[in-house]
Amino acid sequence: MTEPIVKYNKVTKYFDDLQVLDKIDFEIQQGEKVALIGPSGSGKTTFARLLMTLEEITDGTIEVEGEYLWHEKNEKGELSPASTEHLRKVRSNVGMVFQHFHLFPHMTVLENIIEAPITVKGKKKKEATKQGKEILDKVGLLDKADVYPAQLSGGQKQRVAIARALVMEPKVLIFDEPTSALDPELVGEVLEVIKDIADQGETSMLLITHEMDFAKEVADRIAFFDDGKIVEDGSPSEILYNPKSTRLKEFLERFMNTQTP
Numbered sequence: 001m002t003e004p005i006v007k008y009n010k011v012t013k014y015f016d017d018l019q020v021l022d023k024i025d026f027e028i029q030q031g032e033k034v035a036l037i038g039p040s041g042s043g044k045t046t047f048a049r050l051l052m053t054l055e056e057i058t059d060g061t062i063e064v065e066g067e068y069l070w071h072e073k074n075e076k077g078e079l080s081p082a083s084t085e086h087l088r089k090v091r092s093n094v095g096m097v098f099q100h101f102h103l104f105p106h107m108t109v110l111e112n113i114i115e116a117p118i119t120v121k122g123k124k125k126k127e128a129t130k131q132g133k134e135i136l137d138k139v140g141l142l143d144k145a146d147v148y149p150a151q152l153s154g155g156q157k158q159r160v161a162i163a164r165a166l167v168m169e170p171k172v173l174i175f176d177e178p179t180s181a182l183d184p185e186l187v188g189e190v191l192e193v194i195k196d197i198a199d200q201g202e203t204s205m206l207l208i209t210h211e212m213d214f215a216k217e218v219a220d221r222i223a224f225f226d227d228g229k230i231v232e233d234g235s236p237s238e239i240l241y242n243p244k245s246t247r248l249k250e251f252l253e254r255f256m257n258t259q260t261p
């Protein structure tokens, strides 16, 4: 069996005295798409931000493609905190798309996309531009290459943010509620782009979402998060139609009741 692309081992996170994640073990296999669902404040975003190194781990380890993210191993096999250089190298396999896009407002769409390939990967501008345009074409926005983010709709901004993550060719791509800041009529176009990426197969995905129908359609697995723990983890049909724990049953019932038609 091939190595998991992501492996959390007893991962714990505190913000001061507040424990947000409690000894979580979790894996994502190569090419696997995993959706995270769960109540607000249960720790899903923090869980994902640790993988992107946007929050610091308190205890436990995370591996990406068999390499420790937050640690380095010496000759004796002992772990010590990773150097910035190591952190940056391992982290470059991970991409993230945020709820609120996080585009650079003073750069055009194309400049937003080619910035990281040039500054982080050292690509030549010409090559980065060619690749950036190909990816923009993929998300249906080639005609917007030279406009600024303020001139785009929310759905278009999010598609640019997705293109910006994709251009770095991450092994694992995190989506943190990518449609929850959008007007309902703009949700579909973003979900369509995410589904296309999922259908292409090779990128592993971690998708935090409240869109249960979408999770069911795209994810190979759904993990239910509650109170800093993964309470259930299984196929979409097991999780959504055959929940075992009372917490998941309650969540799904509550969730369905608060959904607008």
Ligand SMILES: Nc1ncnc2c1ncn2[C@@H]1O[C@H](COP(=O)(O)OP(=O)(O)OP(=O)(O)O)[C@@H](O)[C@H]1O
Pocket (backbone or CB within 6 Å): 015, 018, 020, 038, 039, 040, 041, 042, 043, 044, 045, 046, 047
């Ligand atoms: N930087 C921070 N400092 C202190 N507490 C934080 C910080 N970030 C998150 N928290 C707390 O950690 C807990 C988990 O938050 P997190 O955003 O991970 O949950 P979530 O499941 O993603 O919620 P939502 O679905 O609302 O986004 C919450 O109690 C939150 O207030």
